[in-house]
Amino acid sequence: MTNFELNNSNIFQAEGIHLIIWAPNLIVLPIPDNSSTSNFNTFVEFNVYLINNTPNSFRLNPNETLIPELLGSDSQALQGQVVSDEPAHTEQRNIPPQLGFKFKLNQLLSKLARWFFQRKTREFDPRLIDSGQVRLATVTLRLLWQNNLLQLQVINSSSSLQIFFSLLDKSWIFNTLQTGAYQLRFIWGIPFGDSESDSDSETTQGISAEQLATKILNLRLIEPVGANKSATEVDGICFETLMPERLLTLPEKKRGVETRVQLGICITNNTPIPVRLSFFATLIPQLVGANGQPCLRGYFRCVTKRPLASDFPVIMSGENMSLFLYASLSWYKRDQFTLTIDAGDGGYWSFEALKAGVYQIQLTYINKDATEEIYDRESMNTNLVEDIWMGIVPTPKVEFRLVQT
Structure with missing residues (x-):
């Protein structure tokens, strides 16, 4: 069975x-x-x-x-x-x-x-x-x-x-x-x-x-909300992809050389009560090329990470929280490059065969569990986190450009 x-x-x-x-x-x-x-x-x-x-x-x-x-x-x-x-x-x-x-x-x-x-x-x-x-x-x-x-x-x-x-x-x-x-x-x-x-x-x-x-x-x-319709708001909770630098220079064509990418999400609590969210493997990136077609995406796991209390923050009423993921560009082969983005659970997302050009990226919040067991490093035991907000919410896409030196 x-x-x-x-x-x-x-x-x-x-x-x-x-x-x-x-x-x-x-x-x-x-x-x-x-x-x-x-x-x-x-x-x-x-x-x-x-x-x-x-x-x-x-x-x-x-x-x-x-x-x-x-x-x-x-x-x-x-x-x-x-x-x-x-x-x-x-x-x-x-x-x-x-x-x-x-x-x-x-x-x-x-x-x-x-x-x-x-x-x-x-x-x-x-x-x-x-x-x-x-x-x-x-x-x-x-x-x-x-x-x-x-x-x-x-x-x-x-x-x-x-x-x-x-x-x-x-x-x-x-x-x-x-x-x-x-x-x-x-x-x-x-x-x-x-x-x-x-x-x-x-x-x-x-x-x-x-x-x-x-x-x-x-x-x-x-309908998207905010300046330039850059955010998605549902039940008073607002999700917006953050990418301060929209013009990115591709790194040298050498192994081990990378260009850091500032990529994150801002979540604002416009409700009258505190809201608990999950940041443990719940932010899924999607990259789209200039032709509107999704880029090839893969998931790879290096180590296994246990969820911690810090992965489930509480956002108070009227406040917001920003989380930036570790992301970088590196040389792949010939004139192709790879964008890797931390998944939050010991693995990472990878978009390969990228070239100079215009792209759009979004982060989708996906959480299907209202409760989660977390690991307490001090007591070496597990505790239960409850009342986690659930839903699937994609943010409007953010446009950026890759250029070569």
Whole structure:
């Protein structure tokens, strides 16, 4: 059986099969600039797991996939248009640790072991889910303008391990959106009541879409605030990416030579009460090139760091806090350079193959846990931190330029 911790308060289940969304209840998307010269769009991503917690194997119906349900403020469902999958995040080569890296690594090793031991008796079938196994989809929410209409794209992207996760190939577009509150969940089924089905007797039977669904997420589309619309404010908490120096000179093409980059976030508490935040691996960078496409991103871990009390500061009412991450530019090869950014948990994010030119960068705050165990260095024990603010909040992108000497 899987060691994935189940929480009956935020999932639905059908006959021991679970659909779990790995995200906080609140997702905020700042509305991008609507201009003919802007390649700006806003996107966030999270994972959805389909878990077999039954004692038996079953085979997925090839016509089934993740289906988003988007409800407006009037609780009426918005009609989405299904399209072919757009791989919006081929830049992410490694799975972020805050989204269950150890769990997914264990699942991968388990799948590899089963595959190699069973390859003599049967051909590997990625649709077949054995007891305790998982299928993973990375879901991207992308907000952009098309023909002066605000559009939300919900993109199902399989993992880079295509041999295992090759079935989730449908994406949806919701048109004519506006600022306001929405609700979003995902169901597992056949899009638009397609009557086609798999005749294989091992295909899942008797599981309706209403039975197999994720928890409901609160989705807010908001206008950026502040000077030059540089911040995202939600429930009185304001997030802004800090980058004092916007013209960066690339370092010499020598190993060990680097250029420090000032990159951070400022969070202002405009609420009447103190707010506790998490800075432990919760700030995810995203880099976009001049063409509006995400740059190749990887996550690498050097050491394992335990969360400390200092990673969970309290911001008093009317005050703000700035946190700068360790970031640097270094030579990669030829005329290409690498930007590395500290992840806060002993690892770092890396954007490679950069050249002189214009880029946009943002930091997304992602915290899905209201409580966290911290390590006390003096007592050498663990304590519990509670009431941590949860949500996914991307800041508006900041533009900067890389130049060569």
